Amino acid sequence: MAEEDFRPLSEEISSFCLVTEARSGTQVTQPFPRSPKLIRRTGANSPKPSELPVWLDDLKKERKKTESHLESIKKRQANLNMSSEAMKQQVQECFEELHMALQEDEKAVLDMIEQDRRETSSKLNRILQDWNQHLSLLQKHISAIQSAQQSPAESMKQPFPEDFTLASCRKKLDPAEGEIKMNEERIHKLMKVLRNISKDLKAQLQRKNLLLDSFNVSIDKQSCHKQIKLSSEGRGLCLSSEDRCVPNEPLRFDQLYCALGSAAITSGQHYWEVDVQCCPSWAVGVAYGSLQRRGRDKGAKLGRNRCSWSLEFQNGHLTAWHNDRHVALPVTAARAAPNRIGVFVKYQKGRLVFYDAETMRTLQEFSAVQNAVFERAHHQFTEPLYPAFRFFSPKDKGHDHMEICDLSL
Template sequence: MDKQQGTPQDPVGDLSPCLTSVMQPYPCSPTTSRKPRADSQIFSQKQLSCWMEALEKECSRTEAHMASLKKRQANLSTTAEMMEQQVRERFEAMRVALEKEQKAVLDSLEQEHRENSSKLTRLLHDWNQHLKLVRKHIGTVRTLQERGSEGQLKQVSPDDFSCRKKQDAAELNIRLNDEKFQKLMKILGKISKDLQVQLQKKSLLLDSTEVMIDRTASHKHIRVTSNGRGFYIWPADDSSSPSHPLQFDQTCCALGSPAISSGQSYWEVNVHCCPSWAVGVAYGSLSRKGQDKRTKLGRNRISWCLEFRDERLSAWHNDRHLVLPTKTAPDKVGVFVNYHKGRIAFYDADTMKMLLDFSTSCTTVFERAHHQFTEPMFPAFRFFKARERHAVPDHMEICELGIERIVLQ
């Protein structure tokens, strides 16, 4: 009996360990196990006070910073409105000045017209009186003819019918002064052209750079004036001036300062007194020794230039060139550099006509339209063979573009 009763109990006894292991809950994941239970989060009052104090300070700091930003935003709007108003006032002043000058010119023309018209009116009155007299005499003579009375005709003196009026030479001068008017139109045309040029140039002038010639980075035959803006080529004895490590020893080039490594820069060069020249920009790593392509502007990858030579204007980079369709060379060359956008543009500074823009010139001549500058750039200039037996040496000059000079002009 014990054996029978024990028989069914053995399997249960054998399975209980298995059932017990199956019914146990799954082990917690590492993430879950790291989270402390809510009932176990017990903080001291000191900790809570510290946290509250830190949060309140952060709240106050945030509120103060937001208030500062709002104030700056309000000031920004106020400043923008003031600037816009000043711009309107400046253009309004220009408009008023133009209208005033226009009125003065028109009044002068109207006054001249009235004076000449009055003179012609008086002349017409005189000639009208003369015409009446002539017609009266015609009537008298016709009456005498009809009567056919020789006695009455003899009583009339021939001098009574001698009423020829002489034309005054001053009549020919009664006219509008066309010569003066043509001069006026030429002057107004020049003023209008200059104004258009200045308006086109105004954005570039905001980035004007005071370029000076670096004597230590110029060929020893290049002489620089005391103000550092004018420079000319003048052959001299090689022993007359010591050489400098940064000087060009054979290619007659000169570099200017300051270096351009950010932002935008604009300067102008007067090349009127130089029959052949090259103006541009170059990296400071441009080779200075020898006479190969590494030392010549536009004949390598690290220099760009506008060149006038053999009566031909061309743009050069990486020893490739593009001949520009212009009949005459500019007297002043404007150079604009936008370092971050990799842009170099050349202008005729007198007319503000763009001669070439290296960043947008999509031609097969140059490898790419956009250049990414990787080194500081310097204004660069080159003289070609100097004219022999010439009293005035070939020279160039950096133009002064300061605001004070603009106001004086």
């Protein structure tokens, strides 16, 4: 072996040490040389002199594109402010029209009441004048009689009128006087109408926000029980006594008269309404796609499992169901069973609300907050939701009908 292969260690180290001079003038020693791979890696992005013009041109183009995009964003921001102000102006004009209509109607109603008051007051003034005249006549006669009692000789010089009698001084009460009053019955009817209008207006104002999130619901034909017939547009459901000739698909309910919507809800907030007035017993709600479709046990029934939520009307009782727990909702003469059900879903918040769509009265809310009966954990939706519908077995099939309402504006 050559002699140079046995150099001292100190000599070996010194041969690999690189001494560089820092800008401050002090010496910095790097004990080991840079790896060739590291040198190649750090210098890989450095352009060659011949590539500099190309790189410069690309960077200028990128700068120009960036400046153009920034200008576009600034214009959008300016347009955003302008469009926002325009929208506010339009909304103000709409509400101003409502205010004007209400003010005009208020003035018309107040004028009507004032006219009634004037007419009634005029009649009472005439009667009051007549009775005042009668009172003056009585006072005159009383004074004359009192004078005659004190000075009989003088009274002979001024005799009483020939037609004067006690009977003529007695004025009979006219029963018609009691009927002279304002038309209170009409006013009561007016107040009832105005209260109903106010109630309907409040309901419609509340409903307008929900209509902004209206959801176009149609029925999934593959999920329908074979005795459920659909309308041509896929929004009407009718329970028939005859089976449809349809394939026995795994997604189809085979025992329960159920159907699911075709579109899934995976985000956002959505609202739809179902007309149930032609159905004596029904269930409306939402369900995961994993809801059981076979058999008649709880796994397939709406609201009787963790996969579904429902509002149910059966045998005159209105109830809300989830996870086989339920809440009884009042149905009275004053609060009859709703004819139209509104369903609102706010997916990310795990919120589900059932409304009486005619009065916008909240029938039941499922959410992480409203959990007196239902478990809190099941109000964070974990799967896609589908609108769900169920008929209960009627005595006379063919008269049960549900309709998904068209909420297009």
